[in-house]
Amino acid sequence: MTPNEALQEVGSQNQGSLFQRISHTISRWSGSSWAFMLALGVVLGWALTGPMFQYSETWQLVINTGTTIVTFLMVFLIQRAQNKDSLVLHLKLNELIAATKGASNRLINAQDFTEEEIAVLHRFYCLLAEKAQQDNDLGRTHTVEEAEENHAEKMVSHSA
Incomplete structure (x- = not known):
């Protein structure tokens, strides 16, 4: 339905x-x-x-x-x-x-998560926010992995 x-x-x-x-x-x-x-x-x-x-x-x-x-x-x-x-x-x-x-x-139905699951997600999003802040583009990444890749690419292009 x-x-x-x-x-x-x-x-x-x-x-x-x-x-x-x-x-x-x-x-x-x-x-x-x-x-x-x-x-x-x-x-x-x-x-x-x-x-x-x-x-x-x-x-x-x-x-x-x-x-x-x-x-x-x-x-x-x-x-x-x-x-x-x-x-x-x-x-x-x-x-x-x-x-x-x-x-x-x-994250659909995240309200049903346990406190431990919420704490893990909170740490994840704090890490993602840190990576996005280093990237100066909050809308560019949706995962920590993407943020790390973008940051690494940025560092390579700045050092070249």
Whole structure:
């Protein structure tokens, strides 16, 4: 199945479960100016009622309980949105890697690599960056071997 066929199949289905639609709507709304103004209004309203309730423990408990519940629920919505955004970003990067001539397809799904594999790749790209810096042409090489060959050719041509 090609990516286009997969997208058409997904597009022909409904736009997600009820939970997905609700969480998406809440996530979008909670990041709006209106949500901030509402939260600010609640806090100001609570603060202004302090003298009326003589700053009692119950008065304090109301804001503490309310903010704790909202924070608890928002953590899950934020994490869900972040997971989705991260996955979409990985898919876009995978598409760029797959479509770019000379790019290493080994990096597709790099997010699934172990920490040790990531450390090895990091060292590789640090070495490649050093070689490219010596070459003064960052777009010329895609592998350490190419960088070393280009550098060696450059050194031979400068010494001749």
